[in-house]
Amino acid sequence: MGGSGMRNLERRYRTLLKVLPRWYRRDREEEMVGIFLAERDDDLDLEHSWPGWGETGAVLALAVRTHLAAGAALTSVPSKVARRGEVVRALGMLGLLLGMFYAMNMVVTVVVGLGRPFQSPQPWWRVLELAPVVAFAALLIGWRTLAKVVAAVPLSLVVVSVTATGDPGYVLVWGVFQFPLLVTFVCLCLGFHREAPIPPARRLLWWGGGALLLGVVGGFSGGTGMQTIAVLTLVLRVAVFVRGDGVLGRALSLFALAQLVPLLFVVVPSHSYLMPVGVLAALLAVAAVAPVWRRPKAAPQMG
Template sequence: MGEQGMSNLERRYRRLLRVLPKWYRQDREEEMVGIFLADRTDDLDLEHSWPGWGETGAVLGLAVRTHLAAGAALTGVPARVVWRGEVVRALGMIGLLLGVFYAGSAITSLAVAYGNPEWAPLITWWRVLDLGPLVAFAALLSGRKTLAKIAAFAPVVLAVIGLVQPEYALLWSLFQLPALVTFLCLCLGFHREAPTPPGRRLVWWGGGALLLGLLGGFATGTGLLAIALVTVVLRVVAFVRGDFVLGRALSLFAVLQLAPLAFLLVGGEALILALPLVVLLVLSALAPVRKPRARMS
Protein backbone atom coordinates (compact mmCIF):
# COMPACT_ATOMS: atom_id res chain seq x y z
CA MET A 1 0.00 0.00 0.00
CA GLY A 2 1.42 3.38 -0.94
CA GLU A 3 1.94 6.28 1.43
CA GLN A 4 -0.46 8.61 -0.42
CA GLY A 5 -3.82 8.87 1.32
CA MET A 6 -2.34 7.45 4.52
CA SER A 7 -2.85 9.26 7.82
CA ASN A 8 0.17 10.04 9.96
CA LEU A 9 -1.05 7.59 12.59
CA GLU A 10 -1.33 4.76 10.06
CA ARG A 11 2.13 5.59 8.76
CA ARG A 12 3.51 5.41 12.30
CA TYR A 13 1.82 2.08 12.93
CA ARG A 14 3.29 0.63 9.75
CA ARG A 15 6.70 1.95 10.71
CA LEU A 16 6.37 0.24 14.10
CA LEU A 17 5.41 -3.04 12.42
CA ARG A 18 8.72 -3.08 10.55
CA VAL A 19 10.30 -4.66 13.63
CA LEU A 20 8.38 -7.81 12.68
CA PRO A 21 9.95 -10.22 10.18
CA LYS A 22 8.95 -9.81 6.55
CA TRP A 23 7.35 -13.25 6.32
CA TYR A 24 5.00 -12.35 9.18
CA ARG A 25 4.16 -8.85 7.90
CA GLN A 26 3.21 -10.17 4.48
CA ASP A 27 0.50 -12.27 6.09
CA ARG A 28 -0.70 -10.09 8.96
CA GLU A 29 0.25 -6.42 8.44
CA GLU A 30 -3.02 -5.23 6.90
CA GLU A 31 -5.06 -7.06 9.52
CA MET A 32 -3.01 -5.61 12.39
CA VAL A 33 -3.17 -2.05 11.03
CA GLY A 34 -6.93 -2.41 10.66
CA ILE A 35 -7.26 -3.51 14.29
CA PHE A 36 -5.05 -0.67 15.51
CA LEU A 37 -7.07 1.95 13.61
CA ALA A 38 -10.52 0.49 14.27
CA ASP A 39 -11.41 2.93 17.05
CA ARG A 40 -9.25 5.84 15.90
CA THR A 41 -11.70 7.84 13.80
CA ASP A 42 -11.07 11.41 14.96
CA ASP A 43 -9.23 13.47 12.33
CA LEU A 44 -6.96 15.16 14.88
CA ASP A 45 -6.20 11.78 16.41
CA LEU A 46 -5.29 10.32 13.01
CA GLU A 47 -2.93 13.17 12.21
CA HIS A 48 -1.22 13.87 15.53
CA SER A 49 -1.37 10.70 17.64
CA TRP A 50 1.23 7.97 18.03
CA PRO A 51 0.97 4.24 18.81
CA GLY A 52 0.35 3.72 22.53
CA TRP A 53 2.97 2.34 24.91
CA GLY A 54 0.95 -0.83 25.39
CA GLU A 55 0.65 -1.40 21.65
CA THR A 56 4.36 -0.72 21.17
CA GLY A 57 5.29 -3.18 23.91
CA ALA A 58 2.98 -5.82 22.46
CA VAL A 59 4.50 -5.43 18.98
CA LEU A 60 8.05 -5.62 20.35
CA GLY A 61 7.16 -8.78 22.28
CA LEU A 62 5.65 -10.25 19.13
CA ALA A 63 8.83 -9.34 17.25
CA VAL A 64 10.90 -11.40 19.67
CA ARG A 65 8.56 -14.37 19.38
CA THR A 66 8.50 -14.25 15.57
CA HIS A 67 12.22 -13.65 15.04
CA LEU A 68 13.00 -16.52 17.48
CA ALA A 69 10.00 -18.67 16.69
CA ALA A 70 8.94 -21.62 18.81
CA GLY A 71 5.73 -23.42 19.64
CA ALA A 72 2.64 -24.30 17.67
CA ALA A 73 1.08 -20.82 17.86
CA LEU A 74 2.98 -19.64 14.78
CA THR A 75 2.41 -21.26 11.39
CA GLY A 76 4.28 -20.90 8.13
CA VAL A 77 7.53 -20.14 9.93
CA PRO A 78 10.66 -20.37 7.71
CA ALA A 79 13.08 -23.09 8.79
CA ARG A 80 15.93 -20.62 9.33
CA VAL A 81 13.83 -18.74 11.89
CA VAL A 82 13.09 -21.92 13.82
CA TRP A 83 16.78 -22.85 13.89
CA ARG A 84 17.76 -19.33 14.95
CA GLY A 85 15.47 -19.54 17.96
CA GLU A 86 16.76 -22.98 18.92
CA VAL A 87 20.38 -21.81 18.70
CA VAL A 88 19.65 -18.84 20.99
CA ARG A 89 17.93 -21.12 23.51
CA ALA A 90 20.78 -23.64 23.35
CA LEU A 91 23.36 -20.89 23.91
CA GLY A 92 21.33 -19.66 26.88
CA MET A 93 21.29 -23.15 28.41
CA ILE A 94 25.03 -23.62 27.85
CA GLY A 95 25.71 -20.26 29.47
CA LEU A 96 23.45 -21.19 32.37
CA LEU A 97 25.42 -24.41 32.88
CA LEU A 98 28.57 -22.28 32.96
CA GLY A 99 26.89 -20.16 35.63
CA VAL A 100 26.14 -23.30 37.65
CA PHE A 101 29.82 -24.22 37.38
CA TYR A 102 30.87 -20.79 38.67
CA ALA A 103 28.30 -21.03 41.47
CA GLY A 104 29.92 -24.28 42.63
CA SER A 105 33.34 -22.67 42.42
CA ALA A 106 32.08 -19.72 44.49
CA ILE A 107 30.73 -22.08 47.16
CA THR A 108 34.14 -23.75 47.45
CA SER A 109 36.06 -20.47 47.56
CA LEU A 110 33.78 -19.05 50.25
CA ALA A 111 34.03 -22.24 52.28
CA VAL A 112 37.83 -22.07 52.12
CA ALA A 113 37.80 -18.36 52.98
CA TYR A 114 35.51 -18.86 55.98
CA GLY A 115 37.51 -18.65 59.19
CA ASN A 116 40.66 -17.45 57.40
CA PRO A 117 41.41 -13.86 58.53
CA GLU A 118 43.42 -13.10 55.38
CA TRP A 119 40.51 -13.98 53.12
CA ALA A 120 37.74 -12.56 55.31
CA PRO A 121 37.18 -9.56 52.95
CA LEU A 122 35.99 -12.04 50.29
CA ILE A 123 32.92 -12.89 52.37
CA THR A 124 30.40 -10.11 51.70
CA TRP A 125 26.62 -10.12 51.46
CA TRP A 126 26.54 -9.60 47.69
CA ARG A 127 28.40 -12.88 47.11
CA VAL A 128 25.03 -14.57 47.54
CA LEU A 129 24.36 -13.39 43.98
CA ASP A 130 26.90 -16.01 42.86
CA LEU A 131 24.17 -18.58 43.51
CA GLY A 132 21.77 -16.93 41.06
CA PRO A 133 22.50 -19.39 38.20
CA LEU A 134 21.55 -22.32 40.45
CA VAL A 135 18.15 -20.76 41.08
CA ALA A 136 17.79 -19.84 37.40
CA PHE A 137 18.65 -23.37 36.25
CA ALA A 138 16.14 -25.01 38.61
CA ALA A 139 13.44 -22.46 37.76
CA LEU A 140 13.86 -22.86 34.00
CA LEU A 141 13.67 -26.65 34.14
CA SER A 142 10.45 -26.37 36.16
CA GLY A 143 8.92 -24.00 33.61
CA ARG A 144 9.18 -20.80 35.68
CA LYS A 145 10.74 -18.70 32.96
CA THR A 146 10.25 -15.29 34.59
CA LEU A 147 11.92 -16.40 37.83
CA ALA A 148 14.75 -17.94 35.81
CA LYS A 149 15.40 -14.65 34.01
CA ILE A 150 15.37 -12.67 37.26
CA ALA A 151 17.82 -15.09 38.90
CA ALA A 152 20.06 -15.13 35.81
CA PHE A 153 20.39 -11.36 36.17
CA ALA A 154 22.31 -11.84 39.46
CA PRO A 155 25.74 -12.38 37.79
CA VAL A 156 25.11 -9.26 35.71
CA VAL A 157 24.67 -7.33 38.97
CA LEU A 158 27.99 -8.78 40.15
CA ALA A 159 29.62 -7.51 36.97
CA VAL A 160 28.32 -4.00 37.65
CA ILE A 161 29.55 -4.15 41.26
CA GLY A 162 32.99 -5.22 40.04
CA LEU A 163 33.26 -2.10 37.89
CA VAL A 164 33.72 0.08 40.99
CA GLN A 165 37.39 -0.99 40.91
CA PRO A 166 38.67 0.72 37.74
CA GLU A 167 41.97 -1.16 37.68
CA TYR A 168 40.11 -4.46 37.24
CA ALA A 169 37.15 -3.18 35.22
CA LEU A 170 38.26 -4.53 31.81
CA LEU A 171 39.33 -7.93 33.14
CA TRP A 172 36.18 -8.31 35.23
CA SER A 173 33.92 -7.28 32.35
CA LEU A 174 35.44 -9.88 30.03
CA PHE A 175 35.01 -12.62 32.60
CA GLN A 176 31.38 -11.62 33.12
CA LEU A 177 30.56 -11.31 29.41
CA PRO A 178 29.18 -14.90 29.22
CA ALA A 179 26.78 -14.06 32.08
CA LEU A 180 25.44 -11.06 30.19
CA VAL A 181 25.04 -13.05 26.96
CA THR A 182 23.31 -15.83 28.91
CA PHE A 183 20.84 -13.38 30.43
CA LEU A 184 20.04 -11.89 27.03
CA CYS A 185 19.58 -15.34 25.46
CA LEU A 186 17.22 -16.40 28.24
CA CYS A 187 15.18 -13.21 27.90
CA LEU A 188 14.96 -13.41 24.11
CA GLY A 189 14.85 -17.16 23.53
CA PHE A 190 12.61 -18.37 26.34
CA HIS A 191 9.54 -16.28 25.59
CA ARG A 192 6.08 -17.42 26.62
CA GLU A 193 5.63 -19.69 23.59
CA ALA A 194 9.08 -21.33 23.85
CA PRO A 195 9.19 -24.92 25.12
CA THR A 196 10.47 -25.82 28.57
CA PRO A 197 13.91 -27.50 28.33
CA PRO A 198 14.02 -31.29 28.86
CA GLY A 199 14.56 -31.53 32.61
CA ARG A 200 15.56 -35.17 33.00
CA ARG A 201 18.58 -34.92 30.71
CA LEU A 202 19.69 -31.45 31.77
CA VAL A 203 19.58 -32.27 35.48
CA TRP A 204 22.56 -34.57 34.93
CA TRP A 205 24.42 -31.86 33.05
CA GLY A 206 23.64 -29.37 35.80
CA GLY A 207 24.83 -31.78 38.48
CA GLY A 208 28.06 -32.38 36.58
CA ALA A 209 28.67 -28.65 36.15
CA LEU A 210 28.09 -28.05 39.86
CA LEU A 211 30.44 -30.88 40.84
CA LEU A 212 33.17 -29.63 38.52
CA GLY A 213 32.72 -26.16 39.97
CA LEU A 214 33.03 -27.41 43.54
CA LEU A 215 36.28 -29.18 42.63
CA GLY A 216 37.58 -26.38 40.40
CA GLY A 217 37.18 -23.84 43.20
CA PHE A 218 40.36 -25.17 44.80
CA ALA A 219 42.59 -24.16 41.87
CA THR A 220 42.39 -20.79 40.11
CA GLY A 221 42.36 -21.10 36.33
CA THR A 222 41.70 -24.84 36.31
CA GLY A 223 37.99 -24.27 35.85
CA LEU A 224 38.52 -22.15 32.73
CA LEU A 225 40.73 -24.82 31.20
CA ALA A 226 38.22 -27.56 32.00
CA ILE A 227 35.34 -25.60 30.46
CA ALA A 228 37.35 -24.91 27.32
CA LEU A 229 38.25 -28.59 26.96
CA VAL A 230 34.63 -29.69 27.43
CA THR A 231 33.51 -27.11 24.85
CA VAL A 232 35.96 -28.41 22.25
CA VAL A 233 34.98 -32.04 22.87
CA LEU A 234 31.25 -31.29 22.63
CA ARG A 235 31.83 -29.23 19.48
CA VAL A 236 33.42 -32.27 17.83
CA VAL A 237 30.55 -34.49 19.02
CA ALA A 238 27.99 -32.03 17.63
CA PHE A 239 29.73 -32.05 14.24
CA VAL A 240 29.92 -35.84 14.10
CA ARG A 241 26.25 -36.17 15.04
CA GLY A 242 25.19 -33.44 12.65
CA ASP A 243 23.61 -31.43 15.46
CA PHE A 244 23.34 -27.97 13.90
CA VAL A 245 21.80 -26.27 16.94
CA LEU A 246 24.36 -27.51 19.46
CA GLY A 247 27.23 -26.95 17.03
CA ARG A 248 26.30 -23.35 16.30
CA ALA A 249 25.66 -22.57 19.97
CA LEU A 250 29.03 -24.07 20.97
CA SER A 251 30.79 -22.06 18.26
CA LEU A 252 29.40 -18.86 19.77
CA PHE A 253 30.20 -20.08 23.28
CA ALA A 254 33.80 -20.76 22.24
CA VAL A 255 34.16 -17.12 21.21
CA LEU A 256 33.01 -15.97 24.66
CA GLN A 257 35.75 -18.01 26.32
CA LEU A 258 38.65 -16.63 24.31
CA ALA A 259 39.12 -13.40 26.29
CA PRO A 260 39.39 -15.00 29.78
CA LEU A 261 41.83 -17.61 28.47
CA ALA A 262 43.84 -14.90 26.74
CA PHE A 263 44.41 -13.30 30.14
CA LEU A 264 45.81 -16.60 31.40
CA LEU A 265 48.26 -16.49 28.50
CA VAL A 266 49.26 -12.89 29.18
CA GLY A 267 49.74 -13.64 32.86
CA GLY A 268 51.81 -16.72 32.09
CA GLU A 269 49.47 -18.95 34.13
CA ALA A 270 49.11 -22.49 32.78
CA LEU A 271 50.67 -21.36 29.50
CA ILE A 272 51.39 -24.87 28.25
CA LEU A 273 47.74 -25.90 28.66
CA ALA A 274 46.04 -22.62 27.85
CA LEU A 275 47.70 -21.95 24.47
CA PRO A 276 46.57 -25.20 22.78
CA LEU A 277 43.06 -24.70 24.16
CA VAL A 278 42.90 -21.17 22.78
CA VAL A 279 43.86 -22.54 19.35
CA LEU A 280 41.24 -25.30 19.63
CA LEU A 281 38.57 -22.79 20.68
CA VAL A 282 39.35 -20.64 17.64
CA LEU A 283 39.03 -23.70 15.42
CA SER A 284 35.77 -24.62 17.16
CA ALA A 285 34.40 -21.16 16.51
CA LEU A 286 35.42 -21.18 12.83
CA ALA A 287 34.67 -24.82 12.03
CA PRO A 288 31.64 -25.43 9.80
CA VAL A 289 28.42 -26.86 11.12
CA ARG A 290 26.24 -29.26 9.22
CA LYS A 291 23.28 -27.44 7.74
CA PRO A 292 19.93 -28.64 9.07
CA ARG A 293 17.41 -30.21 6.80
CA ALA A 294 14.50 -27.99 5.91
CA ARG A 295 11.49 -28.53 8.17
CA MET A 296 7.95 -28.80 7.02
CA SER A 297 5.81 -25.91 8.21
Protein backbone atom coordinates in the same frame (compact mmCIF):
# COMPACT_ATOMS: atom_id res chain seq x y z
CA MET B 1 -3.05 0.36 1.72
CA GLY B 2 -0.18 2.68 0.88
CA GLY B 3 0.88 5.29 -1.60
CA SER B 4 0.20 9.02 -1.35
CA GLY B 5 -3.06 8.48 0.58
CA MET B 6 -1.28 7.03 3.62
CA ARG B 7 -1.70 9.12 6.76
CA ASN B 8 1.12 9.78 9.19
CA LEU B 9 -0.26 7.51 11.91
CA GLU B 10 -0.55 4.58 9.52
CA ARG B 11 2.98 5.22 8.28
CA ARG B 12 4.26 5.16 11.88
CA TYR B 13 2.47 1.89 12.58
CA ARG B 14 3.96 0.32 9.48
CA THR B 15 7.40 1.53 10.50
CA LEU B 16 6.93 -0.05 13.91
CA LEU B 17 5.88 -3.34 12.33
CA LYS B 18 9.20 -3.52 10.46
CA VAL B 19 10.70 -5.04 13.64
CA LEU B 20 8.72 -8.18 12.77
CA PRO B 21 10.24 -10.68 10.33
CA ARG B 22 9.27 -10.37 6.69
CA TRP B 23 7.64 -13.80 6.56
CA TYR B 24 5.27 -12.79 9.38
CA ARG B 25 4.47 -9.34 7.99
CA ARG B 26 3.62 -10.81 4.63
CA ASP B 27 0.58 -12.57 6.11
CA ARG B 28 -0.40 -10.30 9.00
CA GLU B 29 0.68 -6.70 8.36
CA GLU B 30 -2.52 -5.46 6.74
CA GLU B 31 -4.66 -7.12 9.41
CA MET B 32 -2.58 -5.62 12.22
CA VAL B 33 -2.59 -2.13 10.75
CA GLY B 34 -6.36 -2.35 10.34
CA ILE B 35 -6.75 -3.32 14.01
CA PHE B 36 -4.48 -0.48 15.14
CA LEU B 37 -6.40 2.10 13.09
CA ALA B 38 -9.87 0.83 13.93
CA GLU B 39 -12.11 3.61 15.23
CA ARG B 40 -9.36 6.20 14.83
CA ASP B 41 -10.98 8.43 12.24
CA ASP B 42 -10.17 11.87 13.62
CA ASP B 43 -8.05 13.80 11.11
CA LEU B 44 -5.93 15.44 13.81
CA ASP B 45 -5.31 12.06 15.41
CA LEU B 46 -4.39 10.44 12.09
CA GLU B 47 -1.84 13.17 11.32
CA HIS B 48 -0.16 13.81 14.66
CA SER B 49 -0.57 10.72 16.87
CA TRP B 50 1.99 8.00 17.47
CA PRO B 51 1.66 4.32 18.41
CA GLY B 52 1.04 3.97 22.15
CA TRP B 53 3.56 2.52 24.59
CA GLY B 54 1.38 -0.54 25.15
CA GLU B 55 1.10 -1.22 21.42
CA THR B 56 4.84 -0.70 20.97
CA GLY B 57 5.65 -3.09 23.80
CA ALA B 58 3.29 -5.72 22.41
CA VAL B 59 4.85 -5.49 18.94
CA LEU B 60 8.38 -5.75 20.36
CA ALA B 61 7.41 -8.81 22.40
CA LEU B 62 5.86 -10.33 19.29
CA ALA B 63 9.09 -9.58 17.41
CA VAL B 64 11.06 -11.63 19.92
CA ARG B 65 8.63 -14.55 19.64
CA THR B 66 8.60 -14.50 15.84
CA HIS B 67 12.32 -13.95 15.27
CA LEU B 68 13.05 -16.80 17.70
CA ALA B 69 10.13 -18.92 16.48
CA ALA B 70 8.36 -19.96 19.67
CA GLY B 71 4.65 -19.85 20.30
CA ALA B 72 1.69 -22.10 19.62
CA ALA B 73 0.05 -19.46 17.41
CA LEU B 74 2.98 -19.32 14.99
CA THR B 75 2.51 -21.35 11.83
CA SER B 76 4.49 -21.69 8.61
CA VAL B 77 7.73 -20.75 10.35
CA PRO B 78 10.80 -21.05 8.07
CA SER B 79 13.10 -23.84 9.21
CA LYS B 80 16.10 -21.51 9.62
CA VAL B 81 14.04 -19.27 11.94
CA ALA B 82 13.02 -22.26 14.04
CA ARG B 83 16.66 -23.32 14.34
CA ARG B 84 17.65 -19.79 15.34
CA GLY B 85 15.25 -19.88 18.27
CA GLU B 86 16.54 -23.27 19.37
CA VAL B 87 20.14 -22.06 19.16
CA VAL B 88 19.40 -18.98 21.28
CA ARG B 89 17.69 -21.09 23.93
CA ALA B 90 20.59 -23.54 23.91
CA LEU B 91 22.99 -20.64 24.46
CA GLY B 92 20.89 -19.45 27.39
CA MET B 93 21.08 -22.91 28.94
CA LEU B 94 24.85 -23.01 28.40
CA GLY B 95 25.07 -19.73 30.29
CA LEU B 96 23.18 -21.18 33.24
CA LEU B 97 25.44 -24.23 33.24
CA LEU B 98 28.46 -21.92 33.17
CA GLY B 99 27.03 -20.02 36.13
CA MET B 100 26.47 -23.30 38.02
CA PHE B 101 30.10 -24.26 37.37
CA TYR B 102 31.35 -21.01 38.88
CA ALA B 103 28.84 -21.24 41.74
CA MET B 104 30.16 -24.62 42.84
CA ASN B 105 33.68 -23.35 42.26
CA MET B 106 32.91 -20.59 44.74
CA VAL B 107 31.44 -23.02 47.29
CA VAL B 108 34.59 -25.15 47.26
CA THR B 109 36.80 -22.08 47.54
CA VAL B 110 34.85 -20.80 50.56
CA VAL B 111 34.74 -24.19 52.30
CA VAL B 112 38.46 -24.75 51.78
CA GLY B 113 39.15 -21.21 52.97
CA LEU B 114 37.21 -21.77 56.22
CA GLY B 115 39.68 -24.49 57.16
CA ARG B 116 42.66 -22.17 56.89
CA PRO B 117 43.82 -20.20 59.93
CA PHE B 118 43.58 -16.40 59.83
CA GLN B 119 41.33 -16.58 56.79
CA SER B 120 39.08 -13.51 56.63
CA PRO B 121 35.33 -14.31 56.67
CA GLN B 122 33.49 -14.21 53.40
CA PRO B 123 30.85 -11.49 52.91
CA TRP B 124 27.23 -12.64 53.22
CA TRP B 125 26.33 -11.62 49.71
CA ARG B 126 28.50 -14.36 48.22
CA VAL B 127 25.56 -16.69 48.77
CA LEU B 128 23.92 -14.89 45.84
CA GLU B 129 26.48 -16.55 43.56
CA LEU B 130 24.37 -19.70 43.94
CA ALA B 131 21.60 -18.00 41.97
CA PRO B 132 22.33 -19.90 38.70
CA VAL B 133 21.52 -23.18 40.47
CA VAL B 134 18.14 -21.81 41.58
CA ALA B 135 17.51 -20.32 38.14
CA PHE B 136 18.33 -23.64 36.47
CA ALA B 137 15.84 -25.49 38.69
CA ALA B 138 13.15 -22.83 38.13
CA LEU B 139 13.56 -23.02 34.36
CA LEU B 140 13.24 -26.81 34.31
CA ILE B 141 10.02 -26.51 36.31
CA GLY B 142 8.70 -23.98 33.80
CA TRP B 143 9.00 -20.79 35.86
CA ARG B 144 10.68 -18.80 33.10
CA THR B 145 10.28 -15.33 34.61
CA LEU B 146 11.55 -16.42 38.02
CA ALA B 147 14.55 -18.08 36.39
CA LYS B 148 15.50 -14.88 34.57
CA VAL B 149 14.99 -12.67 37.63
CA VAL B 150 17.06 -14.95 39.86
CA ALA B 151 19.82 -15.21 37.25
CA ALA B 152 19.91 -11.41 37.00
CA VAL B 153 20.31 -10.73 40.74
CA PRO B 154 24.03 -11.51 41.20
CA LEU B 155 24.89 -10.07 37.82
CA SER B 156 23.10 -6.81 38.65
CA LEU B 157 24.81 -6.50 42.03
CA VAL B 158 28.23 -6.99 40.48
CA VAL B 159 27.48 -4.48 37.72
CA VAL B 160 26.49 -1.90 40.32
CA SER B 161 29.56 -2.52 42.47
CA VAL B 162 31.94 -2.44 39.49
CA THR B 163 30.52 0.75 37.99
CA ALA B 164 30.54 2.38 41.46
CA THR B 165 34.34 2.24 41.44
CA GLY B 166 34.37 4.95 38.79
CA ASP B 167 37.39 3.33 37.10
CA PRO B 168 36.63 2.85 33.37
CA GLY B 169 39.63 0.53 32.97
CA TYR B 170 38.41 -1.80 35.70
CA VAL B 171 34.90 -1.79 34.23
CA LEU B 172 36.33 -2.71 30.83
CA VAL B 173 38.40 -5.57 32.22
CA TRP B 174 35.44 -6.91 34.18
CA GLY B 175 33.21 -6.70 31.10
CA VAL B 176 35.75 -8.58 29.00
CA PHE B 177 36.06 -11.49 31.42
CA GLN B 178 32.30 -11.64 32.04
CA PHE B 179 31.47 -11.42 28.33
CA PRO B 180 30.40 -15.09 27.95
CA LEU B 181 28.06 -14.81 30.95
CA LEU B 182 26.61 -11.51 29.74
CA VAL B 183 25.93 -12.83 26.22
CA THR B 184 24.33 -16.04 27.43
CA PHE B 185 22.21 -14.13 29.97
CA VAL B 186 20.78 -12.01 27.14
CA CYS B 187 20.03 -15.23 25.23
CA LEU B 188 18.31 -16.64 28.33
CA CYS B 189 16.06 -13.57 28.56
CA LEU B 190 15.23 -13.45 24.86
CA GLY B 191 14.89 -17.16 24.22
CA PHE B 192 12.76 -18.21 27.18
CA HIS B 193 9.80 -15.84 26.92
CA ARG B 194 6.37 -16.88 28.15
CA GLU B 195 5.55 -18.90 25.03
CA ALA B 196 8.90 -20.65 24.72
CA PRO B 197 9.02 -24.41 25.25
CA ILE B 198 10.16 -25.71 28.64
CA PRO B 199 13.57 -27.44 28.44
CA PRO B 200 13.56 -31.24 28.79
CA ALA B 201 14.26 -31.73 32.50
CA ARG B 202 15.34 -35.38 32.39
CA ARG B 203 18.16 -34.79 29.92
CA LEU B 204 19.30 -31.45 31.34
CA LEU B 205 19.54 -32.77 34.90
CA TRP B 206 22.57 -34.74 33.74
CA TRP B 207 24.08 -31.58 32.27
CA GLY B 208 23.42 -29.69 35.49
CA GLY B 209 24.98 -32.43 37.60
CA GLY B 210 28.01 -32.44 35.34
CA ALA B 211 28.41 -28.67 35.66
CA LEU B 212 28.29 -28.90 39.46
CA LEU B 213 30.80 -31.75 39.53
CA LEU B 214 33.20 -29.88 37.26
CA GLY B 215 32.78 -26.86 39.51
CA VAL B 216 33.98 -28.91 42.46
CA VAL B 217 37.03 -30.08 40.49
CA GLY B 218 37.71 -26.54 39.33
CA GLY B 219 37.46 -25.23 42.89
CA PHE B 220 40.24 -27.52 44.04
CA SER B 221 42.42 -26.88 40.98
CA GLY B 222 42.19 -23.12 41.52
CA GLY B 223 42.44 -20.41 38.86
CA THR B 224 41.83 -22.67 35.86
CA GLY B 225 38.09 -22.14 35.43
CA MET B 226 38.36 -20.31 32.11
CA GLN B 227 40.68 -22.94 30.65
CA THR B 228 38.52 -25.80 31.95
CA ILE B 229 35.41 -24.37 30.28
CA ALA B 230 37.33 -23.84 27.04
CA VAL B 231 38.54 -27.45 26.95
CA LEU B 232 35.08 -28.77 27.76
CA THR B 233 33.56 -26.61 25.00
CA LEU B 234 36.00 -28.07 22.49
CA VAL B 235 35.26 -31.65 23.56
CA LEU B 236 31.50 -31.11 23.39
CA ARG B 237 31.83 -29.35 20.04
CA VAL B 238 33.48 -32.44 18.53
CA ALA B 239 30.99 -34.79 20.21
CA VAL B 240 27.88 -33.01 18.92
CA PHE B 241 29.40 -32.76 15.44
CA VAL B 242 29.87 -36.52 15.39
CA ARG B 243 26.37 -36.97 16.79
CA GLY B 244 24.90 -34.64 14.15
CA ASP B 245 23.23 -32.19 16.56
CA GLY B 246 23.40 -29.02 14.47
CA VAL B 247 21.50 -26.83 16.94
CA LEU B 248 23.75 -27.57 19.90
CA GLY B 249 26.75 -27.44 17.58
CA ARG B 250 25.85 -23.92 16.47
CA ALA B 251 25.24 -22.86 20.07
CA LEU B 252 28.64 -24.23 21.10
CA SER B 253 30.27 -22.41 18.17
CA LEU B 254 28.83 -19.11 19.41
CA PHE B 255 29.76 -20.03 22.98
CA ALA B 256 33.35 -20.63 21.82
CA LEU B 257 33.34 -17.27 20.06
CA ALA B 258 32.21 -15.54 23.28
CA GLN B 259 35.01 -17.24 25.22
CA LEU B 260 37.55 -15.96 22.72
CA VAL B 261 37.04 -12.40 24.00
CA PRO B 262 38.57 -12.93 27.48
CA LEU B 263 41.15 -15.41 26.21
CA LEU B 264 42.46 -13.01 23.57
CA PHE B 265 42.55 -10.30 26.23
CA VAL B 266 45.06 -12.52 28.06
CA VAL B 267 46.97 -13.81 25.04
CA VAL B 268 47.51 -10.71 22.88
CA PRO B 269 49.12 -8.32 25.43
CA SER B 270 51.46 -11.04 26.73
CA HIS B 271 52.22 -12.48 23.25
CA SER B 272 51.73 -15.97 24.72
CA TYR B 273 50.48 -17.41 21.44
CA LEU B 274 52.31 -20.71 21.88
CA MET B 275 51.40 -21.12 25.55
CA PRO B 276 48.44 -23.36 26.53
CA VAL B 277 46.06 -20.41 26.74
CA GLY B 278 47.11 -19.31 23.26
CA VAL B 279 46.57 -22.79 21.86
CA LEU B 280 43.14 -22.88 23.50
CA ALA B 281 42.27 -19.55 21.87
CA ALA B 282 43.30 -20.87 18.46
CA LEU B 283 41.27 -24.06 18.92
CA LEU B 284 38.21 -22.07 20.03
CA ALA B 285 38.54 -19.92 16.92
CA VAL B 286 38.51 -23.09 14.79
CA ALA B 287 35.51 -24.42 16.72
CA ALA B 288 33.66 -21.14 16.16
CA VAL B 289 33.94 -21.32 12.36
CA ALA B 290 33.95 -25.09 11.78
CA PRO B 291 30.89 -26.68 10.13
CA VAL B 292 28.17 -27.89 12.46
CA TRP B 293 26.59 -30.32 10.00
CA ARG B 294 28.31 -33.26 8.40
CA ARG B 295 27.84 -33.29 4.67
CA PRO B 296 25.83 -36.31 3.55
CA LYS B 297 27.74 -38.83 1.52
CA ALA B 298 27.10 -38.61 -2.16
CA ALA B 299 24.84 -41.31 -3.50
CA PRO B 300 26.68 -43.88 -5.61
CA GLN B 301 26.38 -43.37 -9.31
CA MET B 302 24.45 -46.07 -11.12
CA GLY B 303 26.23 -47.17 -14.22
